[in-house]
Amino acid sequence: MSWILKLQERMWGIAPWDAAKISDEWFRAHFEYAADVVHHWMEGALDLKTARLLNFGCGDGITDLSLVLRHGATSIHGIDIRQEYAKLPRIAKEQLGMARIPSALTFETIQPGSALAGKRPQFDGIMSWSTFEHVQRDQLLPILKDLHACLRPGGVFFLQIEPLFYSPFGSHLRRYDDVPWHHLLADEDALWDIIQKHEGPIDAAEVDFGFADFGVDGYKKFVFKEYLALNRLTADELVEITAQAGFHVVRQERRHVDMPIPSELQGRYPDELLLNNEIFLLLGK
Numbered sequence: 001m002s003w004i005l006k007l008q009e010r011m012w013g014i015a016p017w018d019a020a021k022i023s024d025e026w027f028r029a030h031f032e033y034a035a036d037v038v039h040h041w042m043e044g045a046l047d048l049k050t051a052r053l054l055n056f057g058c059g060d061g062i063t064d065l066s067l068v069l070r071h072g073a074t075s076i077h078g079i080d081i082r083q084e085y086a087k088l089p090r091i092a093k094e095q096l097g098m099a100r101i102p103s104a105l106t107f108e109t110i111q112p113g114s115a116l117a118g119k120r121p122q123f124d125g126i127m128s129w130s131t132f133e134h135v136q137r138d139q140l141l142p143i144l145k146d147l148h149a150c151l152r153p154g155g156v157f158f159l160q161i162e163p164l165f166y167s168p169f170g171s172h173l174r175r176y177d178d179v180p181w182h183h184l185l186a187d188e189d190a191l192w193d194i195i196q197k198h199e200g201p202i203d204a205a206e207v208d209f210g211f212a213d214f215g216v217d218g219y220k221k222f223v224f225k226e227y228l229a230l231n232r233l234t235a236d237e238l239v240e241i242t243a244q245a246g247f248h249v250v251r252q253e254r255r256h257v258d259m260p261i262p263s264e265l266q267g268r269y270p271d272e273l274l275l276n277n278e279i280f281l282l283l284g285k
């Protein structure tokens with residue numbers, strides 16, 4: 001398939017696209033915000049126009065598409081344990097009017113934790129957006145060691161997590177439950193009850209393209225299962241594990257919410273843990 005895309009691109013160039021057609025808020029959040037942040041963090045360390053990039057946990061690939069179209073990336077290999085990226089040609093047609101996705105993008109489905117190193121030349125850069133909080137805890141170190149082996153010496157790895165588990169909406173359930181820190185205050189049955197009883201629309205920026213596959217009730221089950229599987233990683237733990245895997249921190253930023261901590265949680269967890277909702281890490285090898 002990719003050689004056909006390459007040939008078409010050689011003949012006609014990258015298919016025309018028009019950002020004015022964007023109507024989906026999830027698409028917009030990834031095509032604009034996420035891609036701009038990735039670009040901002042990586043551009044000083046890499047030339048995106050020549051770099052070979054790996055996106056670990058690429059999801060539907062919208063961010064990768066934007067990095068190519070808006071930031072000049074020429075090679076991004078997206079990997080994921082699901083196949084949401086298979087929807088990208090349809091999504092790009094709907095949201096941008098693109099007839100075909102750029103040949104700079106390739107995708108691969110893997111089994112959770114399966115090794116990637118040694119299968120292809122080392123990458124110049126790796127990125128991962130809102131993925132590492134979903135990786136099974138016992139697979140974190142092996143996966144990070146494998147990604148370290150996938151990166152060329154001098155390459156960089158940009159990693160973002162939001163929301164971190166102990167922050168107000170760290171459950172990833174906000175689309176159904178707007179009570180801050182509810183997952184640290186209520187038990188699982190109470191949370192599931194709230195989700196089950198939820199009616200009406202959910203924030204469009206939080207509805208991914210998988211929603212249509214699941215339907216309203218199926219999506220509730222999926223989102224709750226994802227919540228139960230979160231690894232509860234803290235920013236400090238993440239930095240520590242990346243160091244164990246051989247990376248060094250080039251730059252990091254931790255963002256915090258400005259919200260009053262409920263009295264029931266005060267003293268139960270450090271304030272820093274409860275207020276830190278996002279981490280951006282630029283790691284070097």
Ligand SMILES: C[S@@+](CC[C@H](N)C(=O)[O-])C[C@H]1O[C@@H](n2cnc3c(N)ncnc32)[C@H](O)[C@@H]1O
Nearest residue numbers: 057058059080081082112113129130131134135
């Ligand atoms: C919240 S989604 C984020 C997807 C994408 N980065 C985005 O911003 O839309 C988390 C992604 O991580 C993937 N994922 C979870 N565990 C993984 C693993 N062990 N290896 C690769 N991908 C994984 C999931 O399938 C999912 O696509």
